[in-house]
Amino acid sequence: MSWRTVERAAARWRVDVALVEGTVRAAVRALPPARGGGIKYPPVRVLRAGLA
Numbered sequence: 428m429s430w431r432t433v434e435r436a437a438a439r440w441r442v443d444v445a446l447v448e449g450t451v452r453a454a455v456r457a458l459p460p461a462r463g464g465g466i467k468y469p470p471v472r473v474l475r476a477g478l479a
């Protein structure tokens with residue numbers, strides 16, 4: 428596998444992570460405060476750790 432392929436894969440992975448983070452944040456924001464109050468800070472760090 429060439430470095431260019433690796434770089435492309437890494438860039439695509441970063442885009443995927445950003446999309447997932449954005450989706451999670453949007454979903455948390457869309458929740459009513461009463462229910463979403465417990466998840467003010469989405470487990471983005473947990474997601475990152477799991478994907479790393």
